[in-house]
Amino acid sequence: MLFGFLVLLVCQFCGEIIVRYLDLPFPSPVVGMVILLAGLIMHGEVPKGIRQASEGLLSYLALLFVPAGVGLMVHYQLIAADGLTILTALILSTAITLLVTGVILDRLAKNKITQEQ
């Protein structure tokens, strides 16, 4: 468990170094995720400790978003001014995005499966 947590941190750390060194536009944890995935593919299976640590963290994923979200309180003036626009844009755009992505992937995936059969 502790070893697993260390592996996650080391992957994030390596991600951090790569992002800094290559001046990449994306955050280090995502690069860390790619590193861990590559490591797991090479190793061929997930060591028990890493699985335990990961499942522990992922089961509380929602809680981890709370501190950043409370930051909304800093922007109450802008939210008050553009509130309706923001809410409309969020709802409509999310619906359209779900629709387009879902339909495209569903069609493409079905085609692919029929092709292979």
Place this chain on the structure above:
Amino acid sequence: MDELNTLWVYLSASPLLSIMVTIIGFLIASHINRMAGGSAFLHPVIVAIALIVAFLTLVGTSYEQYFEGAQFIHFLLGPATVALAIPLFDHLERVKQMFWPLIIACISGIFTAALSTIAIVIAMGGSRETVLSLTPKSVTSPIAMGIAEKIGGYPSLTAGLVLVTGAIGCVIGPIMFRWLKIEDHSVQGFTMGLAAHGFGTAQSFTVSSIAGAFAGLAMGLTGMLSAFILPLLVRFLGI
């Protein structure tokens, strides 16, 4: 009374209080959500944020002071993102099999999310800062904050709006899948992860592990590709 005051000053400066407030807020929010029958309208994260903001305003604590302690919880978001590699590895065969459809759907989704947001905000007369803070709304918060900073939005506003987007996605997603008759869990998961990032991923894990794995993949892929696409798109549109 003076002693109580000194104690309060001491406590509000230690991370203990912020961490406790965050966890208590989340537990109460989860309880409220369960009582409401797990309705995504009362998403535990959104309810928790509302409760905590109300509490901080009531006791007169600033966000900076709160975050000083809450950053220890925030920090775990990093290793949790790395941990998404595990469900991905578990379903690697299915991912390989669907590789090109996933890439095509992902790029279409990124453009749809960004262009529809920009169009709606501009049509409704929102300010330039609002447009730019909203553009990365479907991207997972750590990446979205970086993109907002790069294109000229407010990173902290983006972080909050990203969460609201996630909650909205959790409400609309299941309704949309029923309406469009999308039953494949991998398609559902990927779509949720793309439009509603971490929230969609957390919700997809409650549907099935394969939905969760695809949602995590979509979240990572959308984040990485958006980091390249969105700054170029904004420059191209001349916003």
